[in-house]
Amino acid sequence: MHAALNLAVDARELVKTYKGGVEAVRGISLRIPAGSVFGLLGPNGAGKSTVVKMLTTLSAPTSGTATVAGHDIVREPNAVRRAIGCVAQESGVDVQATGRENLMLQGRIYGLRGRELNLQTIELLDRFTLTEAADRLVKTYSGGMKRKLDVAMGLIHQPQVLFLDEPTTGLDPEARAEMWEQLRELAWDRGLTILLTTHYLEEADQLAQRLAIVDRGRIVIEGSPDELKAELHGDAVTLELAADADAERGRDLLGSMTVVEQVALDGRVLRARAADGASAVPGLLGALDAAGVTVAAVTVARPSLDDVYLRHTGRSFSEAEEEAGRAKRQDRSAVAA
């Protein structure tokens, strides 16, 4: 068997330049093995939705090629559409209909009828714990329930690849955690391939086996969340001292210890890097105590995806989000002018 057959998505150098010259995607390649969850992570405006639009045949690439479930997105768009499910950022549900009606209608659009349609609907309502609410109008649903119905609708025709654009934006933490659990189950139990876009670092970390960080239309780095974090050596150890007067002595003492890679002073807070933070802490506390330096609080943190983002783009995720927000506002005022 040809290795490429096991790739649910195989995109090569996709480029999208919108009319007016916005270079939304500037050469993105993705190889997503069947049965895995892949995350495209990036701030608003990075180009994630545009990649999804091209892969789901809604927007033609300016250049580059891609296959989805083995079908070419430009030459075989109908075959691609049959093989995929799409859940867009904006909900497609009809709020004046019930959950069950929405699912049945969506199924009919895909040619499902009779017993098969009924069984699929019942199974999806059950999977997304919507059975009790199935015959209520969707306008009475909570945000989380609506989002679950959106995802269920994307699955009615049993696609091989599911595209989820920002699956949990706007959900409260509880609904978000429930959605994560359901998506994990779909991928791990049913072997569905999922490509999700997100601007939540935690979401990518929780769900994706592999992820690509996208910034200004390009992939800046790709790997498993752990691989990306392992690139940054050492845990961050933060020690808050009881007295300002001890700060410099504390810093010099830590700086002389071999387990500490870097130490910086910020007021009476000492920030150090250590290869294995948890096992270094008792030694650090012992040395400070012996020198008469009292520690009020200590924390150890593993490197986060935020640190990874910062290292590869030169700005923090929240800075990038703010920048994207500013650009959007400028676009709007330019249009209004």
Ligand SMILES: Nc1ncnc2c1ncn2[C@@H]1O[C@H](COP(=O)(O)OP(=O)(O)OP(=O)(O)O)[C@@H](O)[C@H]1O
């Ligand atoms: N139809 C369009 N015409 C012109 N420019 C567009 C169009 N759609 C998107 N863009 C621009 O392309 C860039 C990438 O947008 P895209 O929606 O792909 O980003 P994103 O990472 O998905 O962000 P978001 O999460 O906000 O959707 C942005 O600068 C956006 O303003």
